[in-house]
Amino acid sequence: MTTTTAELDRIVADAAAAAHVWRTSDAPTRAGWLRAIADALDANRGELVEIADRETRLGATRLTGEVGRTTGQLRLFASVVEEGSYLELTVDDADPAATPPRPELRRLLVGVGPVAVFSASNFPFAFSVCGGDTASALAAGNPVIVKAHSGHPELSRRTAEVAIAALTDAGAPAGSLALVEGREAGNALVQHPVVQAAGFTGSLSGGRALFDLASGRPDPIPFYGELGSVNPVVITPAAVVARGDALADGLVGSFTLGVGQFCTKPGVVFVPDGAGFEDAVATRVAAASGGPLLTDRITDAFPGGIETLLGDPSVQVAAHGAETHDGARPVVLTTDAEAVAARPEVLLEEVFGPVTLLVRYGSDADLHAALAAVPGSLTATLHAEEGDAVDETLELLQARAGRVLFAGWPTGVAVTWSQQHGGPWPATTSLHTSVGASAIRRFLRPVTFQDAPAHLLPAPLRDESLASLPHRRNGTLRVP
Template identity: 75%
Template sequence: MTTTPEELDAFAAAAAAAAPLWRASARADRAGWLRAIAAEVDRHVDELVTIAADETRLDPGRLRGEVARTTGQLRLFAEAVEEGGFLELTIDDAAPDAVPPRPELRRLLVGVGPVAVFAASNFPFAFSVVGGDTASALAAGNPVIVKAHSGHPRLSARTAELAVRALTDAGAPDGSLAVVTGREAGNVLVQHPVVRAAGFTGSLSGGRALFDLASGRPDPIPFYGELGSVNPVVVTAAAVAVRGEELAGGLAASFTQGSGQFCTKPGVVFVPAGAGFEDMVAARAGATIGGPLLTERITRAYPEGIVHLLADPSVELLATGTAVDGGARPHVLTTDATAVAARADVLLEECFGPVTLLVRYRDDAELHRALAAVPGSLTATLHAEDTDDVDTLLALLQERAGRVLFQGWPTGVAVTWSQQHGGPWPATTSLHTSVGVTAIRRFLRPLTFQDAPGRLLPDDLRNEALATLPHRRNGILVVPVDHGDR
């Protein structure tokens, strides 16, 4: 069932009424609301996993782990709210003798207002109704309206029902969370005058269309989209010589994990020509198994993407795995660095599913030219040895991605304070992360009070609160040893 314009307007009005209450909420209350959602989801994990497995074809074990990640990040944001550093509290005391005279200035970050969140297909919990975008927006002090993904409608509805009940029981304002369905509702949502920011995880085409709608409003709003990523990997000849078989096994496991439906899948791997690594990968890939894909649309698009790549004269099929239960057969394709440098728009287009493209390079010059053509990605990975001179190579990888890995594989995104899950276009539409605590920064705006009477300041900017909160005063960072009762 598609949300009607009248229903969406009602959700928006409720969110608008809730926004000032969320913005002014005590940090302890806000943290409690986040924990209430987490507890309610955990209480119903068996029911939710059953629904998700039926709708998404994903393994129940993987889904159960995803629920734990989802509720864990809700609790992590609750801790961040209590800690208070996200507020970026900054005070400049009045200095009447300065030239020019300086007034007292007190600055903090506040919630932007109602946030639209567009759920993803491949993570029905962690990037869906109460996933990272929703958790970070709520933590920032904003009500949220989620556009549910068509790939798991029953799960979205049930998750929303549980979350709304948890919020209500915990004392959060009415209108704190709502869910809408249907593509047209999503288009209207991102243009609705009540909505002040949007978060999106999905395809390049879908995300770009919504980005353009958000930018084309009479009052443009920030649109934080995670759109597409090929996640380049570079393997040096020395690394192949020392641990080639290990690397081949790691690659085979990584590009087929979740049937290749992770946004961090290593989609293009630069390998030294003549080092034998392609044969090692082919041997490992032959034993891989591909399961069902998430939706019928994705299932149809995967073989079309393979055919599109094979149509290039430089591309050859190196190996295939086995498909089970009507799933997607893993593919390993090969090409060369010269072709990639010349036709990156064709050869480096993301193909969603269990496929990776090995790119042979003969020397550093070829490798560097090809890497310069790689589009922005979420991750870049380097497998090298201590004997390798990788300074130029590392500089290129840093230009291409938001997270650079060494001696590992990108299909795994820890939810932490220092995580960066974002990269240059087209990986994302901004420089912010969508995973980890600093994802909260997307849904905050700075606000400064000049010469304000203490009684009119927000609670967290008053001197009593500053005694317990990290802040910067007259340029000096102050970190209280004991935050006391948060």
Template identity: 75%
Template sequence: MTTAPHELDAIVRRAADAAPLWRRSAATDRAAWLRAAADALDAHVDELVAIADEETRLGTPRLTGEVARTSGQLRLFATVVEEGSYLELTIDEADATASPPRPELRRMLTALGPVAVFSASNFPFAFSVAGGDTASALAAGNPVVVKAHSGHPRLSVRTAEIVSAALVAAGAPEGSLALVEGREAGNALVQHPLITAAGFTGSVAGGRALFDLASGRPDPIPFYGELGSINPVVVTSGAAAERGAALATGLVGSFTLGVGQFCTKPGVVFFPAGSGFDEAVAAAVPTASGGPLLTDRITDAFPEGLAHLEGDASVSVVATGTEVAGVRPVALRTDAVAVTERPETLFEECFGPVTLLVEYSSDEELHAALRAVPGSLTATLHSESGEEVAEVLELLQARAGRVLFAGWPTGVAVTWSQQHGGPWPATTSLHTSVGASAIRRFLRPLAFQDAPQELLPDALRDEALAVLPHRRNGVLVVP
């Protein structure tokens, strides 16, 4: 189903009508609206999970947990709104003795207006209709128009119905959350003159196409896309010797989690020559099983991606797991010289249960290969105390938004300090799409000079500043 142009226009215009009410809403009201949406999702969890399982085949346990994560995100952002530091309230008092004389300036972050959100395939709740992009955009004070993902259309419709009704019942204006369907509608949505920003999670090709549309508008808008990520892992000689078997087991569990369809899947793993790490992985992989992939498009693309990697002369198969629904986990192997020479081939993301082991024979080989790694959401370093890893760590920091020193990157905690974003092509920006700071994407700075108290936004008035964190004359004030 595709939303017709006149229907899309009406939907966006209703969102635009709701935008001033969202922007001016009191923190207590906005937080209550977000909590009402979270409560509605939890109240309908059984119904929603049943639909999601029919459309995505992800299973009831995984999907039930994802609903809890989604409602939890909404409640986190309710807390962010109430706490108030996200507004970055800043006051410089007038000073007639300054040279030149200084006026009073009061600065804050304020909502943009209607935001477009594009649902993801691999997280039908947490990165979809009521997911992190929607939660952070609403928390910032913006109505949201969601483009449904074709992989779970019925779930998208029902989720939008439930959340939209809950928002309005809690006192939010009509037009706070709406849904459009179809690729043409998605293209039109990001180009609609009343849309002020867009959030996207998906493929590099799809995200780049929408990014170009957003940038090519007469009035370009920010496009926050989470695209491809290979999430490099480095295993040092010390780590391989001390805990190689445990690391191999952890790697297999991580790259096959969710049938390899997590955006943080460890797709490339560097290991030292002669360490036996590849043999430990070969022993662990056969215990892993495949499973149905999310959509027909992803199912068709997985063997094509494998063939692309295996077509390189340097690549060999380390081990395979048990085939389920036509999908078999695979660990491949190559070397650091090959990936340095052909990164465009060997560092291309393959969405599904596959990882590429890269053998390095020296620090120089490892460093050269890491310089060729494209931007990623995560990077992981497994090393032992006393090993010299400063250069490796520097290279990993330059290529990822989150660096791990223990465990594996699959699984992203929804917290105040989380960073889920990285250099291109992981994202189109340096912002995060998970955690409290995700709200920053859908805000813009606004300053008021010598404004009368009664004409200031509520948050910048003296009464509000008595209880909200702010910076005054350069000094941080926490009431």
């Protein structure tokens, strides 16, 4: 099913008409709309999970948990709206004695207008129709038009039906949420003059094409894309000695989780040469199972990605996982830090699926030269012991990722106020996050009112509202 040009124009017109209502809605109303979507998804969880499993083969257990994550983040953003600090309310009182005299200035953030959201294949709920991009854009006060992912079209339609009905019943205006289908419709959506921002999770090639369309408009708009990430991991010799078996267990569990289709999969792991960690991983991966990948396109691309890596003379197969008749078989590859530093464009290319590349290093100098070649990633992980001298290593990892871990593995993203899910290019097209409370900042813009009559100010900037909202006045932070 493909959305026609006429249908897209109608959908965008409805979103434009709803934009003012969303932008000027008060906190209790907007939070109520978000919670209405969450309640409706929870109420229809069984039906939605059944459809999702049929289309994605991710399994009922995983998908049920993902619905919970999706409704949880909708409720998180409802609380963000009610708490109010996301508005960044700021007041400078007039000061005629200043040089030059200072007018009264009042500043806040407001919704940008209708937002386009592009669904992801690997999270059919949490990064799809009612996922984090949609939740944060709605919370910011914007209608949302979602481009459905071709990997789960029936689920996308049914999820949209449930959410739109919930919004209607809760009193939200028509045009608050809509769905379009087809690549042409997606391209047209990001170029439509009514659309003011876009969020995307997917491949580097697809995201870059849309990014260029958004930037090439007569009126360019921000495009917040989450694209590719190898998520480097560094394990020190002391960490291998202290807990090598546990680290090998954790790595195998992490890179095979979800058949290696998490954007936070540890794809490149730097390990000390001669410490025995490669053998520990190889022993454990032999029993690890793979499975079907999400789409035919991903399935077809996986062996090609492995072959590209094996085409480098430094790369060898350390071990394969268990045989599988219906999908991708896990594989561990090895190389060395010198090769990575010399040919990062080959060895540091993300491969979507159950594969990880172990990179041997013999010295800190070798490690740091290779780390300097690692592209931007969503995460970076450092497994070290208390006595390790890791300052330079940590500095390199921090420069390349938005989230730095010191325990555990990166597959697993808590939806919280302090989460950062974004990093330098090509992990994302910006320095913002697509997960956590700060994701709302992508779909807001600042407006300052100078010497405005009180009755013409937006309600949150009036003194009676400021009394109960976090704000800064004359440089002093005030929290009710």
